[in-house]
Amino acid sequence: MIEVQQLTKRYGPFTAVDGVSFNVAKGEILGFLGPNGAGKTTTMRILTGYMPPTEGRARVAGFDLQDSPIEAKRRIGYLPETPPLYPDMTVRDYLLFVARIKGVPPGDQAGRVQTVMERTHVADMGRRHCGKLSKGYRQRVGLAQAIIHNPDVLVLDEPTAGLDPKQIIETRQLIRSLAGDHTIVLSTHILPEVSQTCQRVVIINKGRVVAEDTPDNLTARLQGAASVYVQVDAQGGDAQAVLAGIPGVTTVAVAEQQGPLTGYEVQSEAGRDIRRSVASALVGAGFGLVELRPMRMSLEEIFLQLTTSDVPEEVARA
Amino acid sequence: MRNTLAIARRELHAYFSSPIAYIMVGLFALLFGWMFYSFLSFFSEQSLRMSQFGMAGPQALNVNEMLIRPLLLQAGIIILIFVPTLTMRTFAEEKRSGTIELLLTSPLTDWEIVLGKFLGAVGLYAVMLLLSSLNLVWLFVYGDPELAPVVTGFVGLLLLGAGFIAIGLFLSNLTRNQIVAGLLTYAALLMLLLVSWVGESAGPVGKAIVSALSVFQHFEDFSKGVVDTQHVIYYLSVITFGLFLTARSVDADRWRG
Numbered sequence: 263m264i265e266v267q268q269l270t271k272r273y274g275p276f277t278a279v280d281g282v283s284f285n286v287a288k289g290e291i292l293g294f295l296g297p298n299g300a301g302k303t304t305t306m307r308i309l310t311g312y313m314p315p316t317e318g319r320a321r322v323a324g325f326d327l328q329d330s331p332i333e334a335k336r337r338i339g340y341l342p343e344t345p346p347l348y349p350d351m352t353v354r355d356y357l358l359f360v361a362r363i364k365g366v367p368p369g370d371q372a373g374r375v376q377t378v379m380e381r382t383h384v385a386d387m388g389r390r391h392c393g394k395l396s397k398g399y400r401q402r403v404g405l406a407q408a409i410i411h412n413p414d415v416l417v418l419d420e421p422t423a424g425l426d427p428k429q430i431i432e433t434r435q436l437i438r439s440l441a442g443d444h445t446i447v448l449s450t451h452i453l454p455e456v457s458q459t460c461q462r463v464v465i466i467n468k469g470r471v472v473a474e475d476t477p478d479n480l481t482a483r484l485q486g487a488a489s490v491y492v493q494v495d496a497q498g499g500d501a502q503a504v505l506a507g508i509p510g511v512t513t514v515a516v517a518e519q520q521g522p523l524t525g526y527e528v529q530s531e532a533g534r535d536i537r538r539s540v541a542s543a544l545v546g547a548g549f550g551l552v553e554l555r556p557m558r559m560s561l562e563e564i565f566l567q568l569t570t571s572d573v574p575e576e577v578a579r580a
Numbered sequence: 581m582r583n584t585l586a587i588a589r590r591e592l593h594a595y596f597s598s599p600i601a602y603i604m605v606g607l608f609a610l611l612f613g614w615m616f617y618s619f620l621s622f623f624s625e626q627s628l629r630m631s632q633f634g635m636a637g638p639q640a641l642n643v644n645e646m647l648i649r650p651l652l653l654q655a656g657i658i659i660l661i662f663v664p665t666l667t668m669r670t671f672a673e674e675k676r677s678g679t680i681e682l683l684l685t686s687p688l689t690d691w692e693i694v695l696g697k698f699l700g701a702v703g704l705y706a707v708m709l710l711l712s713s714l715n716l717v718w719l720f721v722y723g724d725p726e727l728a729p730v731v732t733g734f735v736g737l738l739l740l741g742a743g744f745i746a747i748g749l750f751l752s753n754l755t756r757n758q759i760v761a762g763l764l765t766y767a768a769l770l771m772l773l774l775v776s777w778v779g780e781s782a783g784p785v786g787k788a789i790v791s792a793l794s795v796f797q798h799f800e801d802f803s804k805g806v807v808d809t810q811h812v813i814y815y816l817s818v819i820t821f822g823l824f825l826t827a828r829s830v831d832a833d834r835w836r837g
């Protein structure tokens with residue numbers, strides 16, 4: 263339903279998105295995960311036809327965004343980072359306006375407005391001015407305008423950012439309820455969000471895709487292999503054997519050799535902190551322990567940034 | 581067309597849901613009315629004086645020449661103050677609030693967006709003119725002026741204002757600050773006014789350039805009751821050029837990101 267190929271976007275000399283490719287199948291919810299400044303908004307803006315890429319192609323529902331922008335845009339609903347509301351219009355007037363410019367046939371407009379207002383739980387706000395809505399309601403009206411023309415594809419840019427815990431839970435339920443009828447791409451900088459809502463995750467950092475998998479597989483991959491780097495003064499002994507004998511250690515590999523010093527990469531079983539036992543085993547065997555530090559893969563570092571959420575843990579998991 | 585009308589309708593909605601439209605329409609009607617009555621009292625004084633010298637009847641002063649024409653010429657100048665307030669919001673505010681993202685990701689062409697905004701502003705401007713023209717009804721009730729110059733005069737005012745609006749739309753798309761957009765438009769229109777004044781003392785080449793730039797000069801004939809296609813084409817070109825620049829600048833923003 264969505265095909266993105268080698269998308270690159272440069273702002274002057276700065277590359278915001280760098281060779282991003284991914285596909286989304288019909289009916290799927292894809293999470294676009296990355297820290298602030300990763301290039302999520304830029305990618306979504308290209309995907310929705312707001313701006314052209316510097317290089318690469320994007321196709322939505324079979325239409326190329328650059329060759330047939332109008333046809334493609336008919337099939338996309340988009341909720342930007344800030345809901346694009348006109349403060350001087352009532353919710354109903356606003357949704358009617360969006361229905362008109364999205365090409366909903368005149369006879370269906372009023373009905374569609376009513377349907378989406380009920381679907382997003384804003385039916386009682388029809389006569390309220392958009393400028394007077396709370397943050398939570400603004401977001402819901404933003405979702406309502408995104409689905410007003412019943413698009414094949416929904417692109418939602420950080421749909422839960424800035425909401426309170428209760429609103430986050432409601433918004434996630436709403437998004438999941440939309441999944442049946444629409445193919446959804448949503449972005450977030452909060453890790454637990456994707457595991458709650460998405461079937462597949464693309465992780466993006468500094469404009470590049472660094473991983474792509476199901477939320478479960480990604481979590482497993484990360485929690486799986488914790489590794490530790492140790493540097494030992496190993497003169498006159500087999501430090502490798504000592505390390506391999508420590509309970510919980512799965513593999514030991516020589517990482518570097520500097521004169522009398524040898525660096526080892528020690529991998530352990532999932533969720534097991536072996537640093538203390540490594541230190542006492544080496545010292546106990548009479549080796550000089552020069553350095554001991556946890557090794558972090560770049561993916562893990564990104565994940566650490568992602569897990570620091572501004573939302574309490576129990577809410578993030580709800 | 582349906583898309584263009586949807587945009588135009590929203591523009592009118594925006595004007596009339598804030599005090600702006602009412603203030604503009606009211607203020608213009610007030611200014612126009614005030615100018616009208618001061619010209620009128622001057623005119624009746626003059627005709628009274630002339631009738632005292634026994635020159636009534638066919639020799640009476642011409643209402644069109646002495647009253648309506650100068651009134652329309654002056655109105656042409658004061659719309660210069662009004663147009664920037666009509667156009668300054670159009671694009672600048674959409675950019676500031678982010679609603680431009682809705683328009684540019686909807687299945688609309690740039691021209692539909694630009695034309696829609698243009699029609700919205702021209703619509704409000706037409707309401708301004710229409711209300712002000714009610715003042716002139718008095719003349720037709722109590723006197724016997726020619727209708728043609730009045731109608732062509734208002735057609736001229738409409739074209740002149742529409743040209744200004746097209747320029748204002750373009751300048752509004754250059755910034756996300758509507759005050760800046762308003763001031764830019766005000767400065768640009770003022771320059772066009774100055775050019776037509778300066779032009780009177782310019783050489784032949786200067787005159788040609790000035791005549792192309794002087795949007796006011798082309799307005800004069802309309803107030804005389806003459807619709808010269810040359811002037812109509814002139815205004816239509818100004819409008820087209822302004823809208824063309826606006827559409828180009830909407831597209832250029834895309835690439836800038």
Ligand SMILES: Nc1ncnc2c1ncn2[C@@H]1O[C@H](COP(=O)(O)OP(=O)(O)O)[C@@H](O)[C@H]1O
Pocket residue numbers: 273276278296297298299300301302303304305836837
């Ligand atoms: N219009 C722009 N001009 C210049 N740089 C921009 C522009 N928009 C975004 N950027 C930069 O591109 C990078 C990616 O931004 P963005 O796509 O908004 O990231 P995200 O949505 O993941 O937080 C950031 O470093 C940002 O500063």
Ligand SMILES: [Mg+2]
Pocket residue numbers: 299302303304343
């Ligand atoms: Mg963003």
